[in-house]
Amino acid sequence: xxxxxxxxxxxxxxxxxxxxxxxxxxxxxxxxxxxxxxxxxxxxxxxxxxxxxxxxxxxxxxxxxxxxxxxxxxxxxxxxxxxxxxxxxxxxxxxxxxxxxxxxxxxxxxxxxxxxxxxxxxxxxxxxxxxxxxxxxxxxxxxxxxxxxxxxxxxxxxxxxxxxxxxxxxxxxxxxxxxxxxxxxxxxxxxxxxxxxxxxxxxxxxxxxxxxxxxxxxxxxxxxxxxxxxxxxxxxxxxxxxxxxxxxxxxxxxxxxxxxxxxxxxxxxxxxxxxxxxxxxxxxxxxxxxxxxxxxxxxxxxxxxxxxxxxxxxxxxxxxxxxxxxxxxxxxxxxxxxxxxxxxxxxxxxxxxxxxxxxxxxxxxxxxxxxxxxxxxxxxxxxxxxxxxxxxxxxxxxxxxxxxxxxxxxxxxxxxxxxxxxxxxxxxxxxxxxxxxxxxx
Amino acid sequence: xxxxxxxxxxxxxxxxxxxxxxxxxxxxxxxxxxxxxxxxxxxxxxxxxxxxxxxxxxxxxxxxxxxxxxxxxxxxxxxxxxxxxxxxxxxxxxxxxxxxxxxxxxxxxxxxxxxxxxxxxxxxxxxxxxxxxxxxxxxxxxxxxxxxxxxxxxxxxxxxxxxxxxxxxxxxxxxxxxxxxxxxxxxxxxxxxxxxxxxxxxxxxxxxxxxxxxxxxxxxxxxxxxxxxxxxxxxxxxxxxxxxxxxxxxxxxxxxxxxxxxxxxxxxxxxxxxxxxxxxxxxxxxxxxxxxxxxxxxxxxxxxxxxxxxxxxxxxxxxxxxxxxxxxxxxxxxxxxxxxxxxxxxxxxxxxxxxxxxxxxxxxxxxxxxxxxxxxxxxxxxxxxxxxxxxxxxxxxxxxxxxxxxxxxxxxxxxxxxxxxxxxxxxxxxxxxxxxxxxxx
Numbered sequence: 100x101x102x103x104x105x106x107x108x109x110x111x112x113x114x115x116x117x118x119x120x121x122x123x124x125x126x127x128x129x130x131x132x133x134x135x136x137x138x139x140x141x142x143x144x145x146x147x148x149x150x151x152x153x154x155x156x157x158x159x160x161x162x163x164x165x166x167x168x169x170x171x172x173x174x175x176x177x178x179x180x181x182x183x184x185x186x187x188x189x190x191x192x193x194x195x196x197x198x199x200x201x202x203x204x205x206x207x208x209x210x211x212x213x214x215x216x217x218x219x220x221x222x223x224x225x226x227x228x229x230x231x232x233x234x235x236x237x238x239x240x241x242x243x244x245x246x247x248x249x250x251x252x253x254x255x256x257x258x259x260x261x262x263x264x265x266x267x268x269x270x271x272x273x274x275x276x277x278x279x280x281x282x283x284x285x286x287x288x289x290x291x292x293x294x295x296x297x298x299x300x301x302x303x304x305x306x307x308x309x310x311x312x313x314x315x316x317x318x319x320x321x322x323x324x325x326x327x328x329x330x331x332x333x334x335x336x337x338x339x340x341x342x343x344x345x346x347x348x349x350x351x352x353x354x355x356x357x358x359x360x361x362x363x364x365x366x367x368x369x370x371x372x373x374x375x376x377x378x379x380x381x382x383x384x385x386x387x388x389x390x391x392x393x394x395x396x397x398x399x400x401x402x403x404x405x406x407x408x409x410x411x412x413x414x415x416x417x418x419x420x421x422x423x424x425x426x427x428x429x430x431x432x433x434x435x436x437x438x439x440x441x442x443x444x445x446x447x448x449x450x451x452x453x454x455x456x457x458x459x460x461x462x463x464x465x466x467x468x469x470x471x472x473x474x475x476x477x478x479x480x481x482x483x484x485x486x487x488x489x490x491x492x493x494x495x496x497x498x499x500x501x502x503x504x505x506x507x508x509x510x511x512x513x514x515x516x517x518x519x520x521x522x523x524x525x526x527x528x529x530x531x532x533x534x535x536x537x538x539x540x
Numbered sequence: 541x542x543x544x545x546x547x548x549x550x551x552x553x554x555x556x557x558x559x560x561x562x563x564x565x566x567x568x569x570x571x572x573x574x575x576x577x578x579x580x581x582x583x584x585x586x587x588x589x590x591x592x593x594x595x596x597x598x599x600x601x602x603x604x605x606x607x608x609x610x611x612x613x614x615x616x617x618x619x620x621x622x623x624x625x626x627x628x629x630x631x632x633x634x635x636x637x638x639x640x641x642x643x644x645x646x647x648x649x650x651x652x653x654x655x656x657x658x659x660x661x662x663x664x665x666x667x668x669x670x671x672x673x674x675x676x677x678x679x680x681x682x683x684x685x686x687x688x689x690x691x692x693x694x695x696x697x698x699x700x701x702x703x704x705x706x707x708x709x710x711x712x713x714x715x716x717x718x719x720x721x722x723x724x725x726x727x728x729x730x731x732x733x734x735x736x737x738x739x740x741x742x743x744x745x746x747x748x749x750x751x752x753x754x755x756x757x758x759x760x761x762x763x764x765x766x767x768x769x770x771x772x773x774x775x776x777x778x779x780x781x782x783x784x785x786x787x788x789x790x791x792x793x794x795x796x797x798x799x800x801x802x803x804x805x806x807x808x809x810x811x812x813x814x815x816x817x818x819x820x821x822x823x824x825x826x827x828x829x830x831x832x833x834x835x836x837x838x839x840x841x842x843x844x845x846x847x848x849x850x851x852x853x854x855x856x857x858x859x860x861x862x863x864x865x866x867x868x869x870x871x872x873x874x875x876x877x878x879x880x881x882x883x884x885x886x887x888x889x890x891x892x893x894x895x896x897x898x899x900x901x902x903x904x905x906x907x908x909x910x911x912x913x914x915x916x917x918x919x920x921x922x923x924x925x926x927x928x929x930x931x932x933x934x935x936x937x938x939x940x941x942x943x944x945x946x947x948x949x950x951x952x953x954x955x956x957x958x959x960x961x962x963x964x965x966x967x968x969x970x971x972x973x974x975x976x977x978x979x980x981x
Contacts, residue, residue: 102852102853102854102855103591103592103595103852103853104853105592105628105629105631105632105853105854106589106592106628106632107584107585107588107589107632108585108587108588108589108610108614108616109612111585111587112585113582113583113584113585113629113632113633114581114582114583114584115582115629115633115636115637116580116581116582116638116643118583119580119581119582119583120580120581122583123581133886134886134887134915135910135913135914135915135916136887136910136915136916136917137885137886137887137890137915137916137917137918137937138886139557139560139561139884139885139886139935140555140557140560140561140564140886141554141555141556141557141560142554142555142559142560142563143554143555144548144549144552144553144554144662145586145618145648145650145662146549146552146606146650146662147548147549148547148549150544151544151546151547154544162611163611165587165608165610165611167606167608167609168608169549169606169652170603170604170606170652171550171652173549175549177586187546187547188546188554188556190546191546191547191548191554192554192556195556196556197557197884197931197934197935198931199920199921201917202557207586209586209587211610211611211612221585221586221587229920232920232921233921234920234921236899236903236918236920236921237920239903240903240918240920243903243907247910356900357900357903360900360903360904360907361907362907362910362911411543411544412543412544412545412546413543413546414543443580443638444578444580445574445575445578445579445580445581446575446577446578449578458677459797459798459801462677462680462681462684462798462801463801466684466801466802466803469576469577469688469803470803472576473576474575474576474577474578475576475577475578476577476578476642477577477578477677477681479640479670479673479675479677479678479681480640480673480674480675480677490638490639493638494580494638496578
């Protein structure tokens, strides 16, 4: 029989113990913060009916969906994000869910992305959403959660950019652009950081006439950092007349005010008209968080308000706002933080294999330590002690316990501290106490 | 635009907050026990190259695999279990992994099962495996972990059945059955609990001649509960001559001895020649755990030794043993245990919406409580207080905090305990202390 070549699909990853532990630690922090804000966990299937997912992400998104026909001839797809499944859940169980519904979900999503730009085809998203509140205070809560996650993980300075689709749309309307062109234009604007002003202008020139372009740019902030009040004073007369422009101005003013109550340094939350977010379904506030100095790397959090998405299932207006965090980017941001770079061991003690005759007692010792709440590994096969200690050292297990015939004779046991290389022989009855002392418990 | 009907695929489930929390609690206990035994986390992709997965589960298993062609024309499949991906990982990263490698993985697997028998098409498995040890002590460690999980979750009396494929194979060989028929026969035997002795006999009569059948049954234990020593004394002369029969007898004796060191009531681990486990890849010890009185419901844990699986990738012998736990069955077993049936709230406090003028202060209060480590929900929209308190009660949030113009005037805040219905007004500065006292922190 031929050998099967062990390999993973492009864009899919294994996480060996060191990485898996780092991921688990960050997920634990994120979960803790989400629960601190009263969000409730939800789990949804990886696979959905395709029609549940399609028509929400734009054509480009849809091409990236893993879609196939199952054994029952159903048209199915792997989830592309966690927002659309949430919208389905809200529609499906309307009467069983709390209102408002603060939910979090930390789960894998799949997109057949071009992997060349450090993107993966399978990745974990950490999402929070507040469903059933139209209040801008809900948008402010989302911002407060983002700040709390990033403060808790000590990622260093970061910026939360906020904008509003109603403002972008009214600027486009005021510039004389037809509604069908808005989304492609927003997607171009969103690339500002990557392709620069000239790149954006060149992309837009394919959609906009020269006069539309001129109008459009004249309504944007003078510099990316122009404060909301100044920009608003300049353009409000024009854009208040367009569609939801006035509403957008009011929402943005309220959001910036609400953001003052959150626990983050001044200047963390900034108005940014050049942040547009690509997804089709946003209707109001949009927001993203970037680590200062790592802007090129993309946003760590991204999201916004989507008051019409659930309507596609129910026909009823149910307002919602939320944000999604890419675990990979969050991990990259905390990589410098030593709390999260540790050796992979889960055990604090390795009970070694000393002699064939004392193996059974080794098993008993290991189970005794475990019963006392001490994480304990047990070496199972005959092997030189050096090999066993090297294994402990590689994993970062701090203590080794040795029980051979000599210890058996004297009713004692040897404990070796692999950090200090000191070893002591203690009465068998004192083992747990000795281990706990050395571990500083 | 027509509405999209919100629905899930047959065999796929949403877990709303109450269920999701119960699942998270059980997973946390399982994880803690796995780490107590020194197992290390591993994460592998949901999607694998199909050839990595095929040829290991038998024809029936393979039909249940979700297999499709991806955008890059690759033949891919969703993982069917966590054991084969582990074997791939061991082959792929041989030099980067600790030896022996104790790994755990808690993750979703997919099988297009017939859903009529309470089976799901998407479910979570909790797996531990020890790779790189041929010692029967490793098999005993696996049994110790199973016992520790079930003891910690207080599921009530349970039985861990152990058997050995070498024993089953040698009995079949001694009965004159050809090797190609062994696996289908083992699969029939495995249904003993469901279809009874007569059902098994009737299935076997399609494969075995009358004399083979007679020989076969004469070599099985007289009753299912016949102790290993008695059965072994009766048949060892015959089966020791067949293939690995002698080895199987030695392994079983050693395993039953090793199982005495584990922390479980006497009689928990029983030899059971009628437990065969269906998967192709087992080579030695096989084992399963059932909750006493719930045997019909199937096993909570199932696994065994598979010394040849990794060889399919590497060509080298790498011994391995492990067990897989179905989270759904574990949850069903703990459902009676009140620790795991709770209301879904993650928050301990709901900061209510009292008046429009005091909303901003409500946000500040909520963020103050959160900063002190108190999980806090915040009501965001104008609403009658009754509605807000009903929400808190439905979720199980124990405390409500009210801050209106009256409180503002007096520099105080009202705290209502929803369990006792008592409410007190305290100075604003004493809020955190009052809340902590009421929560018993």
